[in-house]
Amino acid sequence: MAERDLVIGFDADDTLWHNESIFERSHERYRALLAHYHDTATVDRTLYATEMRNLELYGYGVKGFTLSAIETAIQLTAGKISAREIQELIDLGRDMLAHPVDLLEGAADTLAALAPQHRMLLITKGDLLDQERKLAKSELAGHFRAVEIVSEKNADTYAHILRRHAIKPERFLMVGNSLKSDIVPVLALGGAGAHVPYHLLWAHERTETVVDAPGRFFTIESLRQLPAVIEALA
């Protein structure tokens, strides 16, 4: 494959900028709010169960998280939580939405260096407006030929995006922190994947899949190693 023919897709949250760390700090505030009712493990387990139950209806993102957090708090306090405390949860969600975008180390430089050589797409799931706002704040938008914000990242989603942009899977490299959402479905289509693990991973993104795609799958510690992956693929 000629190096210049390679199209590169990037995940956004926890690949280009910090996200799970913001959720983690929100979980800490949430546990503190409910600490006089339940231990941390119970709070975490119940919130996660609520989120999973609501996922089909709410989808991903901060607003659905906030609604699930309120519902869980009402349940865990048997209705004893005060309106003032619920307002704190609304404020917590608002703080997450208004949070500054902190780029991951190497993201800005690497994207700037690759953009002149490659067609690059941003492919992210979550809340439409929130993802658009984060991209605008990131100042990375100019590097992407297209931005695809989707409600779920599976093989069908990627197949649809590749078809829409007339990209052959064998010319496509996806870069992201989630094996389940960024790598496995793209490898299944015949594309390549560069996994950049983030130090935190939401339980829902865990996968049991053993990735086996010699010559098409790479694990890197930093986006700065992407040029080496591209060279290996060429």
Add this chain to the structure above:
Amino acid sequence: MAERDLVIGFDADDTLWHNESIFERSHERYRALLAHYHDTATVDRTLYATEMRNLELYGYGVKGFTLSAIETAIQLTAGKISAREIQELIDLGRDMLAHPVDLLEGAADTLAALAPQHRMLLITKGDLLDQERKLAKSELAGHFRAVEIVSEKNADTYAHILRRHAIKPERFLMVGNSLKSDIVPVLALGGAGAHVPYHLLWAHERTETVVDAPGRFFTIESLRQLPAVIEALA
């Protein structure tokens, strides 16, 4: 313009299926919940003010509405609302998301008749997952060449969509119930608009703009009149 060259964009909520009527029923339940605290006018005015204040952060859609409704209820009851009542608001939002899709009269027939002749796009704003789910439930998805779910509908949004699909504005007709979101920005680009008023219009969609675009702007009472509009444009 040759009739077959015309590309038709359709708004979704209150153009193809009922939406504002679902919000209206939710407002009624909301007013009833707060009736022993405040009169209807105060409840409506305060909720709308909260929604407008939160719009930039939450965007359009049911989840943002639910969060604004909870915040307003806490404010209007000076924190006296119970957790059980807040759970009712969460349930109210959930009912809206799970609501069946009721097509507007003539939508299914008209789209089926036009689809073989014209490239058709769905262009809707709101919550990504919720709009996708409603489109799936509507059984209209097969008629559309592309689906664009956007966070705001202004001239920039439409210009971007037309460019992406290589559509000349003078070959584009947008059909929708909101002058502000569906018609005015498209006319500004040089396209045509067919306004199909719905009997309810959210205050935020009201516009003072006087539409003046002879030969390019039509008001129709039902989607069944669309073929006549297309003939007039040809």
